[in-house]
Amino acid sequence: MTRIESPSSINTYHQCPRKYYYRYIAQLPTKKNIHQVRGNIVHSVLEEFFDINVEAIQKESYELQFKTIILDLLKQKWLEKKKDIFDLGLRSEEIGYYFTESQNMLLQWLDDFMDKLDEDNLVESFNELKPIREEEFVSEKHQVRGFIDAIHEGEEINLVDYKTSSRFEINNEIRLQLGIYALLYSEKNGKKPDKVTVNFLKFGEKEIEVTDELIEEAKEKCKNIQQVTRSKKADDYPMKEGPLCKWRTGQCDFYEHCFEKKDLKEKGT
Numbered sequence: 001m002t003r004i005e006s007p008s009s010i011n012t013y014h015q016c017p018r019k020y021y022y023r024y025i026a027q028l029p030t031k032k033n034i035h036q037v038r039g040n041i042v043h044s045v046l047e048e049f050f051d052i053n054v055e056a057i058q059k060e061s062y063e064l065q066f067k068t069i070i071l072d073l074l075k076q077k078w079l080e081k082k083k084d085i086f087d088l089g090l091r092s093e094e095i096g097y098y099f100t101e102s103q104n105m106l107l108q109w110l111d112d113f114m115d116k117l118d119e120d121n122l123v124e125s126f127n128e129l130k131p132i133r134e135e136e137f138v139s140e141k142h143q144v145r146g147f148i149d150a151i152h153e154g155e156e157i158n159l160v161d162y163k164t165s166s167r168f169e170i171n172n173e174i175r176l177q178l179g180i181y182a183l184l185y186s187e188k189n190g191k192k193p194d195k196v197t198v199n200f201l202k203f204g205e206k207e208i209e210v211t212d213e214l215i216e217e218a219k220e221k222c223k224n225i226q227q228v229t230r231s232k233k234a235d236d237y238p239m240k241e242g243p244l245c246k247w248r249t250g251q252c253d254f255y256e257h258c259f260e261k262k263d264l265k266e267k268g269t
């Protein structure tokens, strides 16, 4: 039986086939970390920001009102995840650091957004800039799915992914993710998007043009993952030892299974 993959599962295989096995075949639990929890919070703020009633915003003080709204949303979402954050066992200064960093990212995003707004036509301009948000795409043909953070369908079609990471670079993993989004969008809508953009919330945007080559690469990777993940035996998924096994402040979720011989009952074997 084929599985529906995602950019994240395919990239996990490329990082380390054994990691893919533990996560997606054996379905071992993974630990949450602050980057995931914070990323989810920031994504939900950016999604809900566009639900505001813009007609109630006063033109004279719209900048201040938008700032208040986005920071209140962050506080609300942060409180909703309070238990998850507490369970990470971080020191209060560390939590404070991530909260402040999230505020700064959102305010930077808001500044860029307000630069594009036409303040003389606030409501119209806000609605024009409002993207389609968090849309799920599934391709039965290519056995892959993905959630696109923001889709702008104006004069040109632009698919945007938000990232809270501290690297300002479209690496191969991100390129594959964007290629898969372009593939999913094209298949569903019968036309290619013009570009795919990553909004690195800490730094700014980087975009790439959608070419046939980008989409073909994504198709090829989707096909390949189905071929190499048919087995349910751990031995068929080689370990790729490297910096992702253990680093100064942490280790791979499956380190103990790989290096400390923790028992594992293989599923379906």
Ligand code: SF4
Pocket: 016, 018, 019, 022, 239, 240, 241, 242, 244, 245, 246, 252, 253, 254, 255, 258
């Ligand atoms: S510990 Fe290293 S070899 Fe083992 S699954 Fe994780 S990344 Fe792969």
